[in-house]
Amino acid sequence: MTYQLxxxxxxxxxxxxxxxxxxxxxxxxxxxxxxGKDSAVLLHLATKACWPQAVPFPVLHVDTGHNFxxxxxxxxxxxxxxxxxxxxASVQEAIDRGEVTEDRSPGGTRNxxxxxxxxxxxxxxxxxxxxxxxxxxxxxxxxKERVFSFRDEFGQWDPxxxxxxxxxxxxxxxxxxxxxxxxxxxxxxxxxxxxxxxREQLDLPSIYYAHQRAVFRRDGLLLAVGPHSQPREDAPxxxxxxxxxxxRTVGDATCxxxxxxxxxxxxxxxxxxAVARVSERGATRADDRFSEAAMEDRKREGYF
Amino acid sequence: xxxxxxxxxxSVDDGKSTLIGRLLYDSKQVxxxxxxxxxxxxxxxxxxxxxxxLLTDGLRAEREQGITIDVAYRYFATPRRKFIVAxxxxxxxxxxxxxxxxSTADLVVVLVDARNGITEQTRRHAFIASLLRIPxxxxxxxxxxxxxYSRERFDEIRQEFEGFATRLEIADLxxxxxxxxxxxxxxxxxxxxxxxQGTSLLHHLEDVHIASDRNLIDLRFPVQRVVxxxxxxxxxxxxxxxxxxxxxxxxxxxxxxxxxxxxTTVSSIETADGPLEEAFPPMSVIVRLADExxxxxxxxxxxxxNRPAIGQDISAMVCWMTDAPLAVGAKLAVKHTTRWARxxxxxxxxxxxxxxxxxxxxxxELRLNDIGRIDMRTTSPLFYDEYRRNRTTGSLILVDExxxxxxxxxxxxxxGS
Numbered sequence: 001m002t003y004q005l006x007x008x009x010x011x012x013x014x015x016x017x018x019x020x021x022x023x024x025x026x027x028x029x030x031x032x033x034x035x036g037k038d039s040a041v042l043l044h045l046a047t048k049a050c051w052p053q054a055v056p057f058p059v060l061h062v063d064t065g066h067n068f069x070x071x072x073x074x075x076x077x078x079x080x081x082x083x084x085x086x087x088x089a090s091v092q093e094a095i096d097r098g099e100v101t102e103d104r105s106p107g108g109t110r111n112x113x114x115x116x117x118x119x120x121x122x123x124x125x126x127x128x129x130x131x132x133x134x135x136x137x138x139x140x141x142x143x144k145e146r147v148f149s150f151r152d153e154f155g156q157w158d159p160x161x162x163x164x165x166x167x168x169x170x171x172x173x174x175x176x177x178x179x180x181x182x183x184x185x186x187x188x189x190x191x192x193x194x195x196x197x198x199r200e201q202l203d204l205p206s207i208y209y210a211h212q213r214a215v216f217r218r219d220g221l222l223l224a225v226g227p228h229s230q231p232r233e234d235a236p237x238x239x240x241x242x243x244x245x246x247x248r249t250v251g252d253a254t255c256x257x258x259x260x261x262x263x264x265x266x267x268x269x270x271x272x273x274a275v276a277r278v279s280e281r282g283a284t285r286a287d288d289r290f291s292e293a294a295m296e297d298r299k300r301e302g303y304f
Numbered sequence: 305x306x307x308x309x310x311x312x313x314x315s316v317d318d319g320k321s322t323l324i325g326r327l328l329y330d331s332k333q334v335x336x337x338x339x340x341x342x343x344x345x346x347x348x349x350x351x352x353x354x355x356x357x358l359l360t361d362g363l364r365a366e367r368e369q370g371i372t373i374d375v376a377y378r379y380f381a382t383p384r385r386k387f388i389v390a391x392x393x394x395x396x397x398x399x400x401x402x403x404x405x406x407s408t409a410d411l412v413v414v415l416v417d418a419r420n421g422i423t424e425q426t427r428r429h430a431f432i433a434s435l436l437r438i439p440x441x442x443x444x445x446x447x448x449x450x451x452x453y454s455r456e457r458f459d460e461i462r463q464e465f466e467g468f469a470t471r472l473e474i475a476d477l478x479x480x481x482x483x484x485x486x487x488x489x490x491x492x493x494x495x496x497x498x499x500x501q502g503t504s505l506l507h508h509l510e511d512v513h514i515a516s517d518r519n520l521i522d523l524r525f526p527v528q529r530v531v532x533x534x535x536x537x538x539x540x541x542x543x544x545x546x547x548x549x550x551x552x553x554x555x556x557x558x559x560x561x562x563x564x565x566x567x568t569t570v571s572s573i574e575t576a577d578g579p580l581e582e583a584f585p586p587m588s589v590i591v592r593l594a595d596e597x598x599x600x601x602x603x604x605x606x607x608x609x610n611r612p613a614i615g616q617d618i619s620a621m622v623c624w625m626t627d628a629p630l631a632v633g634a635k636l637a638v639k640h641t642t643r644w645a646r647x648x649x650x651x652x653x654x655x656x657x658x659x660x661x662x663x664x665x666x667x668x669e670l671r672l673n674d675i676g677r678i679d680m681r682t683t684s685p686l687f688y689d690e691y692r693r694n695r696t697t698g699s700l701i702l703v704d705e706x707x708x709x710x711x712x713x714x715x716x717x718x719x720g721s
Contacts, residue, residue, distance in 0.1 A: 002515060003515070003518075003520055003552065003584040004306060004515050005306075005307075005586070005587065006305055006306070007305045007306060007307040007385075007386040008305075009587075010307045010586065011307070012588075013547065013586050013587050013588040014586070014588075016547075016588040017528070017547045017586075017588050020528050020529050020545055020546075020588070021528065021642075023529060024528060024529045024601055024642070047576065048575070048576040048577075049545075049588075051575075051576035051590075052531070052533050052535075052537070052538045052541055052574075052576075053531065053533045053535070053538075054535070136377045136379070137378075137379045143376045143377055143378065144374045144375070144376055144377075159374070160374070162374065163709055163710040164400060164401075164403075164404045164625050164710050164713070165404065165710070166403070166404055166407040166408075166699070166701055166710070166713045167407045167408060167695070167696065167699045167701075168408075168547070168586075168696070169639050169640075169699065169700070169701045171639065171701060171703055171708070171710045173637070173703060173708040174708055175708070186377070187377070187379070187388055189379045189381070189386075191381065192386070277336045278336055278337050279337055279338055282336075282337030282338065
């Protein structure tokens with residue numbers, strides 16, 4: 001017996017420890033569940049951390065209204081299997097109520113509008129801790145985020161005023177109306193997530209694997225032709241072709257792009273990820289391209 | 305594949321960011337779009353060369369000012385190991401950030417500029433690494449290309465460092481002559497320094513033996529949560545969830561529960577994936593015991609003949625991490641393993657000069673980035689070990705009860721030492 005854990009076991013154990021700390025110290029946790037692969041792994045880890053109890057806290061989907069049907073089907077399937085309570089914070093309803101205004105310019109997305117619905121849901125359900133599937137390897141601003149990340153009464157993140165985080169001693173103390181975002185997958189990479197999906201044989205939305213889809217190219221990204229994204233009539237280069245693609249990330253359907261791929265199993269995705277030359281967000285997210293600090297700015301306002 | 309957590313210390317001038325950039329780039333963890341974005345920013349800022357520091361400096365203020373403000377975590381992997389790099393800035397808030405980055409590290413890489421040799425900053429980094437009991441320290445003598453790959457210069461720096469290091473406790477000390485810019489001895493052995501008999505830095509990181517660094521002798525299991533499902537399927541289930549903090553826990557072991565002092569036996573070790581015969585650090589498991597005892601979060605399970613220290617009078621080396629200074633009489637919240645208590649600071653013995661290692665007993669307070677020895681009295685007993693014996697049961701944080709901010713990191717000293 002060498003008493004040595006593999007990297008996946010070590011990451012899993014760390015995540016379970018983090019989730020249990022939250023369950024032990026917070027009164028009203030919730031878990032952000034978009035139906036994407038990271039939140040699927042997160043929810044799986046929550047079931048392990050809470051075992052043999054059922055996951056006692058609700059999951060929250062911030063719904064932009066621009067969904068991939070496969071992802072919604074997966075969301076509902078997982079929620080039913082686990083018997084957890086699903087809460088939906090609808091961006092469409094916030095628009096209909098006139099709380100936020102939609103950017104109707106070409107290329108405009110509902111991405112930034114999610115912050116409003118997320119913060120409103122946190123207030124409404126009085127969550128004091130919200131688990132998210134964010135990883136530090138995703139993006140530069142995330143690389144500086146704590147596992148227990150403090151949010152003030154406005155839901156804001158102050159990157160320069162963060163609490164030091166030492167050993168595995170997490171400080172979740174807060175005043176009423178302040179809350180924490182908690183990131184159990186902080187130390188996981190895209191590759192770790194896929195290796196874990198393979199090892200645990202986790203179910204995912206089918207669009208994570210290669211399939212045929214009508215797509216067009218915009219700003220170097222492959223966007224699906226669908227109810228939420230159409231090629232512009234005045235842009236001759238946005239020609240529609242049928243390609244074999246998969247999704248590396250799943251977000252709002254108007255700003256999440258596909259990648260050309262023939263990977264149809266986790267093992268094939270792992271092989272592809274290991275040699276990928278473009279980052280997950282760079283390949284698939286129009287929303288991160290506004291500026292160098294696009295993510296930092298959104299996070300300061302209270303984004304995921 | 306194993307996990308190795310390392311911290312890097314040094315300033316941009318020592319070539320630290322270049323080194324990290326090279327490790328990431330050569331192990332193909334930097335993507336083309338990330339590199340292009342760094343090139344764009346470098347160009348817009350008017351840099352003469354592509355500044356790889358921009359790969360790690362993620363916040364707007366950092367990119368604008370060209371400084372690193374906070375600890376950044378970076379990830380790379382080789383076929384043998386996955387690495388988590390805590391990249392700690394050399395400039396502002398140096399001590400606080402380095403203590404934070406080192407708290408979870410198995411190994412620390414200290415960079416020395418071959419032209420400048422050992423500086424005050426090098427000594428400070430080595431001292432903090434030893435204070436945090438990081439078992440492995442690698443001194444990378446960088447910019448060897450600028451001293452003509454001179455063996456004499458490398459040996460000189462090595463001897464000076466070793467002389468200084470005898471005053472510290474560093475279990476495993478390694479020196480590697482490198483040029484981060486040219487890649488000499490970073491990933492592959494360099495042809496420029498045939499006199500160097502050791503391995504490349506990356507090879508050392510892949511190879512260094514870390515399995516023996518954990519304490520597998522003294523069983524310590526801080527109870528994180530009492531698990532009582534009260535469901536039909538698990539009607540009589542009662543277990544204690546937690547992460548093993550030391551030693552090996554086995555089914556059938558006779559164990560002692562603190563603070564109650566009752567002994568019982570381990571009836572099973574459970575996980576969502578099925579029962580286990582044994583559990584060791586840092587596994588998260590559920591322990592079930594033969595007897596129904598009154599046990600709650602913050603209690604400690606150990607072997608009857610190997611108990612942690614139990615007490616309310618705690619002596620610790622602390623790193624003070626906030627602007628308002630610490631003075632005798634301060635009341636703070638303390639978190640130790642899974643237990644919260646309140647602490648009254650009764651004495652500040654001395655402040656350590658992290659550059660000279662001299663202790664100054666004349667101080668009356670500890671200021672931001674100071675390290676010093678304090679005594680405190682806690683409202684309830686802690687079940688602890690000396691930090692040098694166990695980094696999990698020997699560490700604590702102090703929290704301001706008004707602002708809730710984490711204001712100090714503490715490493716517990718032996719009672720009466």
